[in-house]
Every structure is written in structure tokens, then in C-alpha cells.
Amino acid sequence: MRAPCLCCAKTNGASEMTAASKITRRVLRMPPPKCKFYSTCVSRDNRRFVHFAYSIFRIVIIDLVLSGDNAVVIGMAAHRLPPRQRRTAILFGGTAAIVLRITLTVIAALLLRIPGLQLGGGALLIWIGFKLLKEEEESHEGIKVAASMREAIITILIADFIMSTDNVLGVAAASEGDLRLLIFGLVLSMAILMWMGSLVANLINRFAWLSYVGAAVIAWTGALMVFEDPYVVRHAPWINRTIVYGVSAVITIAVPAFAHWFHRGRQK
Secondary structure (H helix, E strand, C coil), rough: CCCHHHHHHHHHCCHHCHHHCCCCCHHHCCCCCCCCCHHHCCCCCCCCHHHHHHHHHHHHHHHHCCHHHHHHHHHHHHHCCEEEEEEEHHHHHHHHHHHHHHHHHHHHHHHHHHHHHHHHHEEEEEEEHHHHHHHHHHHHHCCCCCCCHHHHHHHHHHHHHCCCHHHHHHHHHHHHCCCHHHHHHHHHHHHHHHHHHHHHHHHHHHHHCCCHHHHHHHHHHHHHHHCCCHHHHCCCCCCCCCHHHHHHHHHHHHHHHHHHHHHHHHHC
């Protein structure tokens, strides 16, 4: 759907401007705000401002949509730390992650073409979900589990590196080569990520059952990454959406269940 400019939005109604923010792909496909009177009712400087503001809008939507699963990993990795160390781990982990994201911006398109990379990254994410939940169960049973700040930062960096390719590519596409917009998008994504990570960590501390939800979200993300790998797509063309979502759902349920079973088995 073509988004109207500010002048036409007043006459056409706000309903025309709501559907564009549903998913990131649609946001990226939206053309700059135009209408049949765009060249005459808006000056050149104002057109530049509208286009710049519109690009910022797209970047904000992309960051909000794609930062949720990353925030779950950060929250689960840091929530067992004392409050002061938790904030430090999220701050240092987020700062280091933004450096990785800037690097990813340059090489993300190339990385996506390497066969097996997403497959390995997805499998690693599934293992991270299992590991975090296993440690969570052990801590609840009084078993001493190392909850060091260094370990939390390393987990945050690894998971963010694996899961940030879609976010980086989305921001890079929305910035349209504008370095200011690109830097703004990357900094904003990390600010959102650190805020959401702190929120998730506090929620898990209050509601322990959310750790199972977090592990399931991480496992789901990892499973989808496995099926999106170029090697899998090329050598298994018979895999359709039903299989992808069906197997991903099984993995999503299996990871928390196996972590719980593994912990109970060790207690006996």
C-alpha cells in the first residue's frame, strides 16, 4: 500500500496509514510518501524532511519488530546476576554488540549467502535455549550454577551476533545509503535491545515460568534459521511451510521439555 503524504493524510483519513507497519517486509516495500499533488503542495526542503522522517519511521518499526527475540536471550542470560552486575552486563554486552552489528552491516549480505552458516547458527541458538533453561532449573533447586558477568556477556554477544542479521539488513535497506540514518538505526536498535533485555530479566525474576517461554522463543528462532539456510533451501526443495512450522513447533516444545527432563534425570 502506498503511504500518503501529510497533506493527503488529512483528507484520506488515518486508516490508510496503519496497515503499513504490520510486518517489516511491508515496511521496506513501502515507497516514499507521495500523492498526486506532492510536487506542488510540498516544497523541496519539506519533501526532504518528509522523506527523512519517513525513513526514521521505517527504521523504528523494523527495530521494534526484530529486537524481541534478541531481548529474550539478553534477559535470560543476565537475570540471575545481582541487579548492579545485571545492568553492567547488559550495558557492556549491548555496547560490544553494537560494534558487532556495525561489522555485520558491511558483511551481512555476504554472510547470508554462505551455505551452512545459518544452519549452524540456528543449531547453536537451540543449544543456547536448552543451556539457559537447564541452568535456570538447577538454580531453582539450590544447585550452585555459575552466574558470572563474563559468561552472561559472552552469551549475549554470541546470541546477538547470530540473531542480528535480519535486523541489520532491514536497517541497512531502510537507510537507503544514508550514513546518518544507518548509525541512528543501529544505535536505536541497541537502545531498544538493552531496555527490553532489562525488562525481560526483571520479569523472569518475578515470574519463573517465563524462563520456559524464553527458551521456547529462542528454540523457535533457531529452528527457523536452520530451515532458511541456503544449503537447506537448495538441497531440500520439498520442504514446504507446513513442514517448516511443524518441525519448528516440535523443536520449540522439545527444548524446554528436554531441559526439564534432563535436570530431573540428574537429580535421581
